[in-house]
Amino acid sequence: MFPIRDHNPSGRTPYVTYVLMAINIVVFIFYVDMFDNPRAINAFYWDYALIPAKVSAGEGYLGLLTSMFLHGGWMHLAGNMLFLFIFGDNVEDEMGHGPFLLFYLAAGLAAAFLQYATAPGSMIPVVGASGAIAGVMGSYLLLFPKAKVDILIIFIVFFRVFPIPAWIMLGLWFGLQLFGGFGTPGDQGGVAYWAHAGGFIAGLVLTFPLWQRLGGAQFWARNEGHPPHPEAKYKLSRTSIPKAGRRR
Numbered sequence: 001m002f003p004i005r006d007h008n009p010s011g012r013t014p015y016v017t018y019v020l021m022a023i024n025i026v027v028f029i030f031y032v033d034m035f036d037n038p039r040a041i042n043a044f045y046w047d048y049a050l051i052p053a054k055v056s057a058g059e060g061y062l063g064l065l066t067s068m069f070l071h072g073g074w075m076h077l078a079g080n081m082l083f084l085f086i087f088g089d090n091v092e093d094e095m096g097h098g099p100f101l102l103f104y105l106a107a108g109l110a111a112a113f114l115q116y117a118t119a120p121g122s123m124i125p126v127v128g129a130s131g132a133i134a135g136v137m138g139s140y141l142l143l144f145p146k147a148k149v150d151i152l153i154i155f156i157v158f159f160r161v162f163p164i165p166a167w168i169m170l171g172l173w174f175g176l177q178l179f180g181g182f183g184t185p186g187d188q189g190g191v192a193y194w195a196h197a198g199g200f201i202a203g204l205v206l207t208f209p210l211w212q213r214l215g216g217a218q219f220w221a222r223n224e225g226h227p228p229h230p231e232a233k234y235k236l237s238r239t240s241i242p243k244a245g246r247r248r
Contacts, residue, residue: 002079003086003169004161007148007231010089016101017088021081024129027069028077035073045070049125050112056120063126064116068108070127080129086149087133087140090227094143095210107135107202114198118181126192131199134177138203141170142211146225150234167225174200 034041045051050067054060071077092100111131140147145167152161174197181193211219222228 002152003083003149004152005150005234006086006090006166007150007163007234008090008144008227009229009232010093011229012093014089014092016097016104017084017092020088020101020104020129021084024069024071024077024081028071031070032074045125045127049127050116051125052116052120052122055116064109064112065105067112067125067127068105068129068132071129072127076128080133084129084133084136087136090144090147091136091139091207094214095139103139103203103206104132104136106206107138107199108132110202111135111195111199115192115195118194126195128192128195130192131195134196134199135203135206137170137173138200139207140203141167142204142207143214144225144227145220147227148231165225 031041031044034044048063048066049070050063051060054063071080088100091103095103108129108131111134112126115126115131145165147166148163149166149169150161150163151169152159177193177196177200180191181197184190184193215222219228
């Protein structure tokens with residue numbers, strides 16, 4: 001289950017969101033060939049990924065920032081950019097370009113700090129924009145809890161698109177991060193669950209002043225939790241493939 005789009009059009013071009021996506025993609029292309037050379041990729045991650053043990057030793061602080069622009073593979077990059085593309089434009093629209101950039105970086109740093117705190121002696125490199133993007137998702141939840149999000153559900157050969165409120169999709173996602181975080185040792189490789197959870201919580205906290213300026217609970221009440229503008233309408237195109245009857 002993963003989101004493919006929302007029904008929440010933005011009022012202006014999300015330049016910062018597009019630039020962040022471009023930076024992540026260009027940086028990944030710069031070092032993607034290193035994956036065929038374990039020594040090269042490990043050296044690159046040693047210099048630019050977040051390695052908690054290095055931070056505990058009083059070095060490697062740059063990795064807290066640079067790690068949020070690195071990824072561990074094409075699917076890792078594609079998934080993160082999809083989430084940023086879906087949710088970033090609306091948050092940027094409400095915050096403004098400059099404040100959104102600062103918010104994104106702050107959420108990413110908060111995510112990195114929490115991941116570090118859960119396993120300060122770990123030598124496993126932490127990479128990915130997921131923590132910063134989780135902050136965007138937390139912000140989106142606070143601002144547009146009932147915005148419709150189309151999710152694609154795939155179960156073996158069955159697949160279908162369902163529109164659901166953002167609070168269900170984002171709440172379920174956050175719950176899975178907490179479940180994964182408590183169930184996985186911090187010094188074990190794999191998904192950085194606590195970075196996701198930390199970024200999400202930071203997004204909620206950092207967006208709270210904006211939410212209050214918009215009216216707080218009254219902002220929700222005016223639109224019953226929906227975005228303060230008409231939602232986008234989508235229609236699935238009909239297939240040109242003819243239906244085949246069953247032969248006996």
